[in-house]
Amino acid sequence: MSTAVAVAHETAGEWKQPSRGIVGMFCLIAAESAIFVIFVVAYIYYTGKSLNGPTPRQVLDIPWFTSVCLLSSSITVHFAVHALQHARVRASALWLAGTILLGGIFLAGTGMEWYRLIYHDGLTISTNLFGTTFYSLVGLHASHVIVGLIMLLAALIFATMGKLGKQHAERLEVLSLYWHFVDAVWVVVFTVVYVLGR
Amino acid sequence: MATQTQVAGVGYQAGAKGPGGVFLATLQDWVMTVDHKKIGIMYIVYALLFLAIAGVEALLMRIQLAVPNNHFVSPQTFNRLFTMHGTTMVFFVGMPILFGFGNYLVPLMIGARDMAFPRLNAFSFWVSAFAGFLLYFSYFAGSGLYGAGTAPDVGWFAYAPLTAKVFSPGHSTDYWTLSVLLSGVGSIGTALNIVATTLCMRCKGMKLSRLPLLVWLYFVTSCIAFIAISPLTAAQIMLIIDRYLGGHFFDTQAGGSAVLWMHFFWIFGHPEVYILVLPAFAFANEIIPVFSRKAIFGYPAMVAATVGIGFISMSVWAHHMFTVGMGPAGNTFFTLSTMIIAVPTGIKIFNWLATMWGGNIHFTTPMIFAIAFLFQFLIAGLTGVMLAASPFDWQLGSSYFVVAHFHYVLVGAILFMIFSAFYFWYPKMTGRMMSEKLGKWHFWLFIIGFHLTFDFMHIPGILGMPRRIFTYEADRGWASWNMIVSIGAFVQAIATLIFLYNLISSYFKGQIAGPDPWDAWTLEWSTNSPPPSYNFAQIPTVESRRPLWDIKHPEDPDSRYE
Numbered sequence: 001m002s003t004a005v006a007v008a009h010e011t012a013g014e015w016k017q018p019s020r021g022i023v024g025m026f027c028l029i030a031a032e033s034a035i036f037v038i039f040v041v042a043y044i045y046y047t048g049k050s051l052n053g054p055t056p057r058q059v060l061d062i063p064w065f066t067s068v069c070l071l072s073s074s075i076t077v078h079f080a081v082h083a084l085q086h087a088r089v090r091a092s093a094l095w096l097a098g099t100i101l102l103g104g105i106f107l108a109g110t111g112m113e114w115y116r117l118i119y120h121d122g123l124t125i126s127t128n129l130f131g132t133t134f135y136s137l138v139g140l141h142a143s144h145v146i147v148g149l150i151m152l153l154a155a156l157i158f159a160t161m162g163k164l165g166k167q168h169a170e171r172l173e174v175l176s177l178y179w180h181f182v183d184a185v186w187v188v189v190f191t192v193v194y195v196l197g198r
Numbered sequence: 199m200a201t202q203t204q205v206a207g208v209g210y211q212a213g214a215k216g217p218g219g220v221f222l223a224t225l226q227d228w229v230m231t232v233d234h235k236k237i238g239i240m241y242i243v244y245a246l247l248f249l250a251i252a253g254v255e256a257l258l259m260r261i262q263l264a265v266p267n268n269h270f271v272s273p274q275t276f277n278r279l280f281t282m283h284g285t286t287m288v289f290f291v292g293m294p295i296l297f298g299f300g301n302y303l304v305p306l307m308i309g310a311r312d313m314a315f316p317r318l319n320a321f322s323f324w325v326s327a328f329a330g331f332l333l334y335f336s337y338f339a340g341s342g343l344y345g346a347g348t349a350p351d352v353g354w355f356a357y358a359p360l361t362a363k364v365f366s367p368g369h370s371t372d373y374w375t376l377s378v379l380l381s382g383v384g385s386i387g388t389a390l391n392i393v394a395t396t397l398c399m400r401c402k403g404m405k406l407s408r409l410p411l412l413v414w415l416y417f418v419t420s421c422i423a424f425i426a427i428s429p430l431t432a433a434q435i436m437l438i439i440d441r442y443l444g445g446h447f448f449d450t451q452a453g454g455s456a457v458l459w460m461h462f463f464w465i466f467g468h469p470e471v472y473i474l475v476l477p478a479f480a481f482a483n484e485i486i487p488v489f490s491r492k493a494i495f496g497y498p499a500m501v502a503a504t505v506g507i508g509f510i511s512m513s514v515w516a517h518h519m520f521t522v523g524m525g526p527a528g529n530t531f532f533t534l535s536t537m538i539i540a541v542p543t544g545i546k547i548f549n550w551l552a553t554m555w556g557g558n559i560h561f562t563t564p565m566i567f568a569i570a571f572l573f574q575f576l577i578a579g580l581t582g583v584m585l586a587a588s589p590f591d592w593q594l595g596s597s598y599f600v601v602a603h604f605h606y607v608l609v610g611a612i613l614f615m616i617f618s619a620f621y622f623w624y625p626k627m628t629g630r631m632m633s634e635k636l637g638k639w640h641f642w643l644f645i646i647g648f649h650l651t652f653d654f655m656h657i658p659g660i661l662g663m664p665r666r667i668f669t670y671e672a673d674r675g676w677a678s679w680n681m682i683v684s685i686g687a688f689v690q691a692i693a694t695l696i697f698l699y700n701l702i703s704s705y706f707k708g709q710i711a712g713p714d715p716w717d718a719w720t721l722e723w724s725t726n727s728p729p730p731s732y733n734f735a736q737i738p739t740v741e742s743r744r745p746l747w748d749i750k751h752p753e754d755p756d757s758r759y760e
Contacts, residue, residue: 027389126443126445133447
């Protein structure tokens with residue numbers, strides 16, 4: 001006897017609940033934020049505590065161009081979602097491609113920065129506390145960029161195969177939330193590492 | 199839901215394929231399931247397995263400490279035993295058993311057919327399960343390919359710099375790190391699922407103000423999990439970087455800080471206590487009203503107190519570090535915040551007492567466990583307030599007094615409520631009642647054993663016995679106390695064996711329960727025992743906090759008063 005508890009006196013008003021995808025993504029963002037907070041705290045705590053060089057001031061250049069690229073990709077991904085919500089799949093695909101390009105430029109910039117730091121300045125993760133905290137914090141962020149790029153690329157591939165439609169707008173919105181989060185984290189990392197930490 | 203039916207379909211097809219097919223089909227059904235009830239039961243069974251293992255480890259330690267100058271186990275083995283006991287009990291018994299009940303009950307209580315993300319749910323369980331087996335695989339592979347294996351021996355909070363490669367060579371510490379990291383991933387997944395389920399999967403009329411308190415408490419627990427477990431994940435990543443990539447996070451030789459690890463660990467470690475105890479409160483919130491035959495007293499106050507505990511729990515971690523020397527400002531802050539958290543907890547205790555006050559109390563096995571929980575949790579809270587006073591803590595930090603205090607919380611409060619929950623929801627999960635007679639035996643033996651062990655454990659602590667020593671000399675005056683403590687441990691072990699026997703025998707021979715054996719009021723009792731895979735044939739609609747009361751008493755429904 002699986003009696004359902006159906007006492008339907010109360011019919012007034014529609015029963016609305018938040019989207020589980022968006023709630024889930026916000027939960028993930030909360031958990032990820034806590035991870036980043038710990039790494040940022042470690043970075044700030046160890047600023048200037050390295051026993052030997054090189055120091056941030058000696059080797060770090062402010063990555064203006066790639067940072068602007070990454071932050072503008074938040075705008076392009078927003079337009080991609082907006083286009084898909086209005087069933088303009090081709091426009092959405094173009095905006096997605098733009099987002100991937102901008103994210104890719106950022107990632108390439110990080111790669112070139114690391115190459116220079118490792119081969120020219122001799123700074124590795126085991127050189128000193130600055131190296132340990134710098135590579136782990138920036139690397140943690142870069143790994144989130146990579147995950148985001150893979151997911152955006154998957155969305156783009158679906159779009160080119162014609163399998164992306166208006167019905168997927170909410171899923172793309174969930175992905176865009178993640179991407180906005182990755183950008184927001186970069187604002188913090190940029191401030192801590194390149195502005196305050198130098 | 200589509201995935202669910204698909205997977206079940208695959209299972210049945212395999213079953214049709216000839217001899218041995220039934221076993222394989224059952225196995226496949228359980229391994230591949232995304233049904234929240236099956237995953238919940240797997241969590242619970244898995245936790246019971248580890249409860250037995252970690253319990254045996256505790257018994258071995260108690261044999262070693264029963265008499266002075268004992269050589270039952272070596273100091274090295276003793277270090278491994280307390281490390282594995284602590285890690286297992288927190289990460290592979292406490293967390294999975296509580297998440298197991300949450301998985302099982304939350305969708306049923308809010309009138310949903312499954313969790314918000316069924317596949318993520320299965321993933322979280324299997325990752326957590328793998329993490330537990332990884333931890334114990336260290337016994338075979340801990341020191342790598344050469345020589346015999348060893349388990350981790352760095353203690354469950356693994357203070358730096360003991361965990362540095364120099365001081366902990368081999369791979370035993372890495373097994374600890376990786377298994378704790380993975381268990382954290384699983385916990386975050388399940389916590390995410392519980393929050394999304396609570397917010398997005400409620401049946402019609404199940405407003406947040408009508409959620410069963412169990413669901414509210416699981417919701418808050420899960421929110422704490424995001425903020426508390428992630429720092430541990432971050433700290434474990436740092437430890438891996440230190441051990442494998444030559445990083446210096448906790449390397450004191452290169453300017454790194456050992457105290458930073460303590461902060462990071464306890465930022466996780468103290469909220470973790472609330473992650474474990476809130477589900478125990480959640481069980482009490484459902485069980486005490488049913489057996490007092492009254493609605494819970496002060497529902498809004500309970501919710502507010504829970505949310506308050508959630509917030510304050512984030513600001514008490516450094517009371518584990520009074521002996522480090524944080525300076526007067528830090529000590530004062532953490533003393534105050536720790537004492538403040540006793541206030542919402544006190545509100546809860548008074549609400550439970552007020553629920554029982556004037557009620558028609560039925561002393562069934564779940565209820566007597568819940569009543570014992572109330573008393574023991576009060577005492578555990580009082581020694582907590584004592585230890586919160588930093589000067590007092592300087593005297594007794596890292597002594598057996600501390601060990602007795604937190605076991606009073608973990609066993610006296612949490613484990614008692616878990617037992618209570620077993621007796622209460624077992625009929626729902628299996629369709630059969632657990633034996634009341636064996637239940638009473640279990641209760642009385644366990645409570646006697648518990649008090650023998652953990653009441654008397656305070657005394658050697660006050661007499662100066664430090665925790666984690668593998669033996670002691672006869673002239674310290676600790677010997678008779680330790681003997682009593684060890685005897686109590688064995689009484690508890692016998693009681694637990696009775697419980698396990700009861701679990702198994704009731705499955706085959708227990709009295710048939712029917713859908714609602716306790717005459718309870720929340721939605722899980724409105725469907726069959728055990729519930730069908732879709733939970734509810736028709737999604738219910740609710741109008742009050744006690745939907746089944748409304749059905750049973752249409753002349754006087756709760757909705758009139760809320």
